[in-house]
Amino acid sequence: MPEAAPRLTWIPKAAEGPTVDAKKYFRLTxxxxxxxxxxxxxxxxxxFSDTEEDDLDDDxxxxxxxxxxxxxxxxLFENCICYARARFVxxxxxxxxxxxxxxxxxGVQGTHPTLVTDGGQVDFYWGIAKPSAEQIGAVYERLGASPGDLFPMTYQPDVPLPDGPSGGDLEGFYYRELRGEDDEVKFVR
Known part of the structure; x- marks a missing residue:
């Protein structure tokens, strides 16, 4: 049985209204x-706030x-990494x-574009793990699409971001190929 995600509550001191549950970024819907x-x-x-240490886990x-x-x-915008909603076409x-x-x-490894679906997230940057044909096939099946249906794909934030990234183009599923001291970002479909 999968382990349940921690249920932590964050109560912003300056905010009014309901509390917000903290979530793992890869569980966002x-x-x-x-x-x-x-x-x-x-x-x-x-x-960067007056939040008590005990209010948030250090996960x-x-x-x-x-x-x-x-x-x-x-x-936060000047010093931290944020995750912004984006529109993919x-x-x-x-x-x-x-x-x-x-x-x-x-680049794609910095912005880490990710589709967020009701069936789970779809990452387009896989780090140093080249995605297998089976893994990619499962993504196409989940999305009900073929490589030609998806790529090339564009993405951009659909919320205002001061001096933030503007988005980009995706040609496939990216990974970093390591060769000694050199590396290269490649993609597969």
Missing amino acids: PADLLEHPIWVLAMDVAT TGLVVPLPSAPGLVEQ AANGRSFVGMMKCWGGE
Whole structure:
């Protein structure tokens, strides 16, 4: 039986209204992104706010919606990695909701574009693990699409991001091929 995700509650001191559950970034759903278009690492919020240490676990994968305090937002945008809702448009014109990292670096490995579907997330950057034909086939099956239906695909944030990334183009599923001290980002379909 899979382990249940931790259920932590974050109560922003400057905010009114309901509390927000912290979530692992890889468990965000389309509904989460529609309700809160920008998420930030919980520990970054604790670092730049007056949040008590006990209010947030130091789990690096936990994210919370971007707080609404203007000064805190500015500090978070200048110093932290955020996940912003993004719009993806496939080659056949089909649109998807997803997310991308902001201020994580350049290129596909920096923005880490990810579709967020009700059936789970679809990553387009796999790090140093080249995705297998079976893994890619499962993605196409889940999306009900072929390589020609999806690629080339464009993505861009659909929320305002001060000095943030503008998005990009995807030709397939990317991975980093390591060869000694050199490496190259490649893609497969």
